[in-house]
Amino acid sequence: MSQRIKCIVSYDGSNFYGFQKQVDKRTVQGEIEKCLSIIQKEPTKIIASGRTDAAVHAYGQVFHFDTNxxxxxxxxxxxxNSLLPNDIYIKEVEIAPSDFHARYSVKKKEYRYYLTTAEYDPLRRNYTSFLKQxxxxxxxxxxxxxxxxxxxxxxxxxxxxxxKDKVRTIYExxxxxxxQDLEFIFIGNGFLQYQVRIMMGLIIEIGLGKKEINLIDYLFEHHERFKVEYTAPPQGLYLWKVYY
Amino acid sequence: MSQRIKCIVSYDGSNFYGFQKQVDKRTVQGEIEKCLSIIQKEPTKIIASGRTDAAVHAYGQVFHFDTNxxxxxxxxxxxxNSLLPNDIYIKEVEIAPSDFHARYSVKKKEYRYYLTTAEYDPLRRNYTSFLKQxxxxxxxxxxxxxxxxxxxxxxxxxxxxxxKDKVRTIYExxxxxxxQDLEFIFIGNGFLQYQVRIMMGLIIEIGLGKKEINLIDYLFEHHERFKVEYTAPPQGLYLWKVYY
Incomplete structure (x- = not known):
């Protein structure tokens, strides 16, 4: 009888072309499926809560797969874990109900963005965003x-x-x-591609005095993507937790 | 008139074959000399306080060079800094007295070693040593x-x-x-190659109950290198500060 397996995974996004599998590119999904296919002795696909972009990290990404x-x-x-490369680590494995779905069952997602006004530190270059001003x-x-x-x-x-539907709810x-380190936490029912980095870009520009706060309300009404010129770099972004 | 320049440099050792220049290998010294040679428009050599091994980090390595x-x-x-790769960063530049020597003028060196008993974390894999027991x-x-x-x-x-002279003094x-994170600090007048990692290896084995503390005194008297079987991994080691 087939079982559905739920996994919580952390990864250092620095050396991946993002989460989603791509031909001839090193991706988190690609590496995980390679390992599972070895264990299962058959090609195995995983379904995750969603994608993360290149250089974005995760402490609590969730995926599922089925096994006999x-x-x-x-x-x-x-x-x-014995088969995975050292920049991916399975934190938890759970036998899930058969109707559990890593993507469709998501209730909330939590992203965190790290920013520092400290002087540049080469040891943190992949893990926080540096702000010079x-x-x-x-x-x-x-x-x-x-x-x-x-x-x-x-x-x-x-x-x-x-x-099509770009309406989302941010709960907290x-x-x-x-x-000197700033931690931004976003908890919502879902996030669009680049959404957190674009919101952070605007928050940073507002913090620098380059943009006004009322621009946010304006942009909810008028869809003028070009008015947010700055997208915050991926290094500071972490998929922190997925809630089911 | 020639001036002697003293620099304090930090680097992430993860992607270097150590500090010391080697043909066809990416080293910290090699990268710094390449940049200085561009600025000076002539081949420039640097002299550092000492070497660090592959994967070892520095927050306070010191070197000097001469300039016209x-x-x-x-x-x-x-x-x-504008020319250096992003895993090396010059923290301080100081015009030094002409008799300053980054290696011979060293009074004390401080190394730190980071060890954790926390569960494996792929984002910290290059920056601390993990202990499972x-x-x-x-x-x-x-x-x-x-x-x-x-x-x-x-x-x-x-x-x-x-x-020849393998006598050293550890002051503190x-x-x-x-x-769950342990920070070991060593301040001494100098350290031999691998010394901190071998001392840490023995300290870890003593912490695990595999070796007895009196073995340390024995090894000071009897030079039996083979009795310390474990050398702690380089990822946890940081050249923290050089004192002049």
């Missing part, structure tokens, strides 16, 4: 709060994004300040 | 303290190390515990 093998959860974890943290916090609620995020995703946002 | 150019300290810093932290602290003082460290460096050691 009878292996205990802890042994699945050991078996997969002074920023107004109160203004950034106010800008962040403006994104809460249900809005049409068409201005915050590439214009060629083919998804938080900004935590640790000395 | 008249450039302000802050502009040297900008010029070099439980360790006795009090025993590790006691072992660490045994290394303080002036000792013959012949047992703590490869047997083919050609340096500290062990700081942050939740």
């Amino acid at each position: 093998l009878t292996i205990k959860e802890e042994n699945w974890k050991k078996a997969i 002074e920023v107004d943290i109160d203004k950034m916090r106010e800008a962040l709060k403006h994104f809460e609620g249900t809005h049409d995020f068409s201005s915050f995703t590439p214009q060629d994004n083919k998804i 946002t938080h900004l935590n300040v640790y000395d | 150019l008249t450039i302000k300290e802050e502009n040297w810093k900008k010029a070099i 439980e360790v006795d932290i009090d025993k590790m602290r006691e072992a660490l303290k045994h290394f303080e003082g002036t000792h013959d460290f012949s047992s703590f460096t490869p047997q083919d190390n050609k340096i 050691t500290h062990l700081n515990v942050y939740d």
